[in-house]
Amino acid sequence: MTQPGATGRDGARPLEVAIVGGGMTGLALAVGLLRRKVRFTIYERAAGFGELGVGIHFTPNAERAMAALDPRVLQSYVDVANHAAGGFLSFVDGFHEPEQAGDPGEPAEDLMFQLRVGEGYKACRRSQFVDQIIQHVPRECVHFNKNLRSVEEGDGGARAVLNFQDGSSAEADVGSRLPLNHFTVPRLMRVVVVVGCDGIRSQVRAAMFGSGPSSPRAQYSHQLAYRGLVPLDAATAALGPSKTTRAMGHLGPGAFVLSIPLVGANVIHVEAFVIDPNEWPEVSTGSDTKRYVLPATRDEVVSAFAGFGPTVRAIASLLPEKLHKWAVFDMLDAPAPSYARGRLCLAGDAAHASTPNQGGGAGSGMEDALVLAELLAAVAVADGGGVVAEALRVYSEVRYERSQWLVTSSRRVGELFTWGDARYGSDKDKIWREIESRSHQLWDHDTDAMVRDALATLHSRLHVSGLGCQG
Ligand SMILES: Cc1cc2nc3c(=O)[nH]c(=O)nc-3n(C[C@H](O)[C@H](O)[C@H](O)COP(=O)(O)OP(=O)(O)OC[C@H]3O[C@@H](n4cnc5c(N)ncnc54)[C@H](O)[C@@H]3O)c2cc1C
Incomplete structure (x- = not known):
């Protein structure tokens, strides 16, 4: 070319x-x-x-x-994108969820609303x-x-x-x-x-x-994101298919989780967002990546979402032991x-x-x-x-x-x-x-x-x- x-x-x-x-x-x-x-x-x-x-x-x-x-x-996107079941992005109350909701096959959930995005919600891995x-x-x-x-x-x-x-x-x-x-x-x-x-x-x-x-x-928006992939099989065993085939937003006070199935890759892409009152730590390095993406642990996510319902807690517990957290920057101010x-x-x-x-x-x-x-x-x-x-x-x-x-x-x-x-x-x-x-x-x-x-x-x-x- x-x-x-x-x-x-x-x-x-x-x-x-x-x-x-x-x-x-x-x-x-x-x-x-x-x-x-x-x-x-x-x-x-x-x-x-x-x-x-x-x-x-x-x-x-x-x-x-x-x-x-x-x-x-x-x-380039369509060829690698996965469609979520039902075509919707479903938002649920991830906080006030009853404790039995995690039983496979019996998902109790408080649906807040659904967004039908275009022909249906889809997403892909960035690298693909x-x-x-x-x-x-x-x-x-x-x-x-x-x-x-x-x-x-x-x-x-x-x-x-x-x-x-x-x-x-x-x-x-x-x-x-x-x-x-x-x-x-x-x-x-x-x-x-x-x-x-x-x-x-x-x-x-x-x-x-x-x-x-x-x-x-661009400045720290006081929002951070823990991002990781959860094996689809393990998530389905823990949560049942209805919660693992749909693209979902689990909302709650001060934080929310997006769980997006990437069926072709056999994983669920999890983004756990937290409103963070603190400043992002200044890391002295020439690399942007090291500045804005810091190592994190599953335990951090588990503790950040400890007050949420069983679905969110189960998702957090299935994340890899070591993952990363992203500082979300924007140019609002x-x-x-x-x-x-x-x-x-x-x-x-x-x-x-x-x-x-x-x-x-x-x-x-x-x-x-x-x-x-x-x-x-x-x-x-x-x-x-x-x-x-x-x-x-x-x-x-x-x-x-x-x-x-x-x-x-x-x-x-x-x-x-x-x-x-x-x-x-x-x-x-x-x-x-x-x-x-x-x-x-x-x-x-x-x-x-x-x-x-x-x-x-x-x-x-x-x-x-x-x-x-x-x-
Ligand atoms: C948690 C999270 C989730 C998101 N999810 C979505 C989503 O689902 N959908 C969506 O539309 N957006 C999403 N976004 C936003 C999206 O990631 C960004 O808007 C997008 O990546 C910006 O692309 P860009 O090419 O403009 O910048 P970047 O991706 O930042 O690319 C900049 C490029 O410039 C290079 N570069 C930097 N400095 C120099 C230099 N001095 N000299 C030469 N090269 C340089 C870098 O190496 C890099 O390759 C998300 C963002 C975050 C933080």
Whole structure:
């Protein structure tokens, strides 16, 4: 697989996109650009692609964005996803459950509400999704072990140099007529647009808005997640099939558990969320993973959920003895003022990290990737940095309000799941009504209209300013 070598109008050089970070957002964007014949390079700090964490679910809006990016992006998920029995995500009161509820075959439960997600709830292991999607990214377009350290800008924003930890650089310079990807000069690689898909500690964001205490940043949301896999057979023996074939949320005060069967892998993916009043411990290490993912034990989970009903306690006791806990970071309190500046922009968690309570964070990155891919394709062979900067401005405007809404809404859903709103308490009708409405606001978004709006806005701006772009 090679990238198309499109040349611009009148021999103008085509756009080159530097994607910093090869997580789910960066990879989806890469496939979307490839489909639209826009050249790109991924700079990833790790030695290979891989996903931390266990399972992932995409909401219907995300699925539509993935299909529009390139049907192969959606297929990468569908091919490895497991469907939960009944198609629903069932939320139960996991706290006031009678003690006999754990008897196999006799599941007593207090159903609070059910969410029917799209065609039916499904989820997959993250690593399997990534293994699929990377098959569509040409290997020569990826540079591993490229840990972005800084971005230097010059010539009034006309140049940007990406400096990596290993001493190499990549330069963005629209004025140059040197060949793209000029790898014969080993320490200098040429790029034009920089998309920061580099997650919660984004260096591209730091380059755009600074990294001081008042700069936009992701912070501990005071929610943590113990994540692990439970063998399906053992869970079925303990809880009976009805609780182990359905995707379930077990709600309670200050904490909740999601148990999602991944039947193909013969496991249940468990995420046990706890509202944590403490600060996340500062770990002095260069590695994000070690900072935000700390070792934990099954005993910790068992004790955190000791006051819950028998189903939740049984799930906790089936977790592996050693597992990990994730700090959940979001940008609620220090949002980025915009997602674009000059020829730099942000996508995915780098732009708007949110808590995972609506299962929408990665999906929001898919929506970003779709709008960006479409806008960049529209200006791919236009001359001049002004056109590209205008496209990125439109991208930011189109994506800002909705993605910021998700950050706020996801926090609110976490509050409702953990019965943290004193006006609602554990009142299932009130909780259900609000969650249903927020869920539909997320799922029912018209992604086609979002793209149409973005392109129409871009064309009218360029028309007014006298700048051109691909029709
Ligand atoms: C517990 C939990 C459960 C979740 N469940 C869901 C769910 O079910 N559905 C959903 O839609 N979302 C979910 N999310 C959110 C989802 O995980 C994130 O939104 C998504 O992973 C963000 O992807 P990304 O590619 O934007 O960022 P990341 O996944 O953080 O990827 C960033 C990439 O950039 C690289 N990188 C970082 N810094 C640099 C640098 N300086 N130079 C070069 N490369 C760099 C990293 O190595 C990484 O590969 C969940 C989140 C959590 C915490």
